[in-house]
Amino acid sequence: MNSKTSIIILTYNNLDKTKDCIESIRKYTDKDSYEIIVVDNNSTDDTKLFLEEQDDIKVIFNESNVGFPMGCNVGIANAEETYDILLLNNDTIVTKNWLSNLKKCLYSDEKIGAVGAVSNNGANLQGVDFTYNDFDEMQNLASKNNISDVKKWEEKVCLIGYCLLIKREVMDQLNGLDEGYTPGYIEDNDLSLNIIKLGYRLMLCHDSFIHHYLGSSFRKDEDKFNKIILKNRDYFEKKWNFNVFAFDITKNNSIFLADSPNDVLDYNCGIGTSLLRIKYLFPNAKIIGLEKDVFKREIAEHFGTIVKDLDELNQKFDTIFIGNALETEEKPLYFIHKLKKYLKEDGVIIGEISNIASLKNIMLLLDNEWYYHNFTKQNHFTKKDLQTMFNNEGYKEEVIYPFKENLEDKNEISKKNKDAINYYYYFKFIKK
Numbered sequence: 001m002n003s004k005t006s007i008i009i010l011t012y013n014n015l016d017k018t019k020d021c022i023e024s025i026r027k028y029t030d031k032d033s034y035e036i037i038v039v040d041n042n043s044t045d046d047t048k049l050f051l052e053e054q055d056d057i058k059v060i061f062n063e064s065n066v067g068f069p070m071g072c073n074v075g076i077a078n079a080e081e082t083y084d085i086l087l088l089n090n091d092t093i094v095t096k097n098w099l100s101n102l103k104k105c106l107y108s109d110e111k112i113g114a115v116g117a118v119s120n121n122g123a124n125l126q127g128v129d130f131t132y133n134d135f136d137e138m139q140n141l142a143s144k145n146n147i148s149d150v151k152k153w154e155e156k157v158c159l160i161g162y163c164l165l166i167k168r169e170v171m172d173q174l175n176g177l178d179e180g181y182t183p184g185y186i187e188d189n190d191l192s193l194n195i196i197k198l199g200y201r202l203m204l205c206h207d208s209f210i211h212h213y214l215g216s217s218f219r220k221d222e223d224k225f226n227k228i229i230l231k232n233r234d235y236f237e238k239k240w241n242f243n244v245f246a247f248d249i250t251k252n253n254s255i256f257l258a259d260s261p262n263d264v265l266d267y268n269c270g271i272g273t274s275l276l277r278i279k280y281l282f283p284n285a286k287i288i289g290l291e292k293d294v295f296k297r298e299i300a301e302h303f304g305t306i307v308k309d310l311d312e313l314n315q316k317f318d319t320i321f322i323g324n325a326l327e328t329e330e331k332p333l334y335f336i337h338k339l340k341k342y343l344k345e346d347g348v349i350i351g352e353i354s355n356i357a358s359l360k361n362i363m364l365l366l367d368n369e370w371y372y373h374n375f376t377k378q379n380h381f382t383k384k385d386l387q388t389m390f391n392n393e394g395y396k397e398e399v400i401y402p403f404k405e406n407l408e409d410k411n412e413i414s415k416k417n418k419d420a421i422n423y424y425y426y427f428k429f430i431k432k
Helices: 015-028 047-052 068-077 098-106 135-145 187-197 222-240 273-281 294-300 332-342 359-366 383-392 408-416
Strands: 005-011 034-040 057-061 084-088 112-118 153-156 163-166 201-209 263-267 286-290 305-307 317-323 343-354 395-404 422-431
Touching: 005 015, 005 068, 015 034, 015 047, 034 047, 034 068, 047 057, 084 098, 098 112, 098 163, 098 201, 112 187, 135 201, 153 273, 163 187, 187 201, 187 222, 187 294, 263 273, 273 286, 273 317, 317 332, 332 343, 332 383, 383 395, 383 422
Parallel strands: 005 034, 005 084, 034 057, 112 201, 263 286, 263 317, 286 305, 317 343
Antiparallel strands: 084 163, 112 163, 153 201, 343 422, 395 422
């Protein structure tokens, strides 16, 4: 194991958060296990003065704000050449055992290339199920959480860059972060895929928690932030031949309906996000993914057996996860019929639909803001449609679980039609 780590932190103002971050590193990390490199993007507050006074920090002062990817690359270039690289946001606070637990996972397998920590923010399913009122309470909860446990290591397609530890041998094969994403956002998605393409695995360590404020200087300017996001989404899609929303298609809303499956088909597995989530939740299940898109399939094949069409399958499954496939299949009724061939007796189909009859959609339509017009091949269903389709094909309804929206100001309408307050339905039907 490489015991040394270069912790690279970018700063641009927000001095108080930077101080808290650095002090937490000093307090909760073995002092002989790391170096801190701070790259300052030309702060205009007292950050520079503070950094100049720190004897245990390697500081690089940029003459302008070069953004996150380029700033990280500057830090990587100044790191000790044998040290692992840890990208850490300055709006974080680390906790007991945070780094040692990350390192244990990173070096538990030669094919693990990078690992990440969980936080109080749930983006990319990297959140935790506990909350706290102050930092003393947070540190207490973190110390109970941060007990190294291999069962808490989850393979991911992407790790968010607020705390990302990359093995030195992997970093040496990369060309740093892609500066085409300057000033920032989506560069961590891109970096994750590049690591996977090298043949390495990404692991999320649920046994390493840090606090993350989730803030940045340009996020505060909504108009500027939106322009950056749109630009970087376009850049990503042109580079990878699928859009960044592929990371979000996880079927996580409906996976919880499964009951210890053995043989699983992950239909429309995309780049493997849902497949890995199913694997983490049900480690004993045998999983096959199906993905028609060649570019997405190329990524998903790093994680298991992937087919491109149902006709390639010669086995039956006790559980088929279809996500929102009913909304996108050209012939949804035929699709339900065809799936029966691949289900064992008492096998289940688990999926989800948007409720076209929800008040939210109706109100959007009345406001000329109905988003479905953007999806030319989108199929629309109500709860009754769902029941009718499956019943006509001989399936038995196991559960239809509603996701309700907050409609307290529309009580009279919702009293007349309770189903109208349900924005999504997560469902499970049994083959009979």
